[in-house]
Amino acid sequence: MHYKTWRKGEVVSTLFLDIKSTFPSVMLGQLLCDMRSRGVPAEYTEWIKCKVVGRTTTLSFDRYASEHIALPRGIDQGCLLSGILFQFYNADLIDICELGGDEMAVVIVDDTLLLAHGKTLSEANKKFK
Secondary structure (H helix, E strand, O other): OHHHHHHOOOEEEEEEEEOOOHHHHOOHHHHHHHHHHOOOOHHHHHHHHHHHOOOEEOOEEOOEEOOOEEOOOOOOOOOHHHHHHHHHHHHHHHHOOOOOOOEEEEEEOOEEEEEEEEOOHHHHHHOOO
């Protein structure tokens, strides 16, 4: 889309969105609801629930180790499944965009890129609104 637009002397506007504290911020109930609404079988959502509920962490440095601290929300950042799970969690962000032939959305975990093209900068930017 963009190179053809530029060749015609038109404009492509880009909006970058980055979600802070991605994995620790995930609310389990919402994640499971999002997965079920997109057709993920209950066996898998229940397995994810079992995997996430009851997690704890310990802070340790030098020779100190804290007591166990409950993690009431979030998914494991180092787990290979977390990137896939966050795609379900974040999918509504793309669904609310009314993408036409002149717009594009790309989501990679917690980073979202929205592109819109128009004959002028003002026209392209209006599409984001």
